[in-house]
Amino acid sequence: MADPIPCLALYPYVVVRVECGICPARRGAYRLARLAAKYGPETPLDEVLARISADCPYQRGPARPGDKVPGQYVPRCHAFLPDIARPVPHPPDLPPSLMRPRLVSGGKG
Numbered sequence: 001m002a003d004p005i006p007c008l009a010l011y012p013y014v015v016v017r018v019e020c021g022i023c024p025a026r027r028g029a030y031r032l033a034r035l036a037a038k039y040g041p042e043t044p045l046d047e048v049l050a051r052i053s054a055d056c057p058y059q060r061g062p063a064r065p066g067d068k069v070p071g072q073y074v075p076r077c078h079a080f081l082p083d084i085a086r087p088v089p090h091p092p093d094l095p096p097s098l099m100r101p102r103l104v105s106g107g108k109g
Helices: 032-039 045-052
Strands: 015-020 027-031
Touching (some): 015 032, 015 045, 027 032
């Protein structure tokens, strides 16, 4: 992952969301403060992502004899941080008081 954000201390949002490209049911959200307390604020995002997805069945395992590249024929984990990969115009954790009001169709008539 080549992120412009190198570590947890520079992550721009309060909530760190994680998704997987292979397992649609595998997604989660973590509080930035808790991750920083657990792993340290200077921990690179790649390492945090690897630790969060350590129980993934598609994590690359040890090399098998005869493989030119370790685990080359085994699917690997596709966990990523969607808020960095697909930036949105407003943060996903913006407090309701800072969000603009929106018109709901079919309201009181």
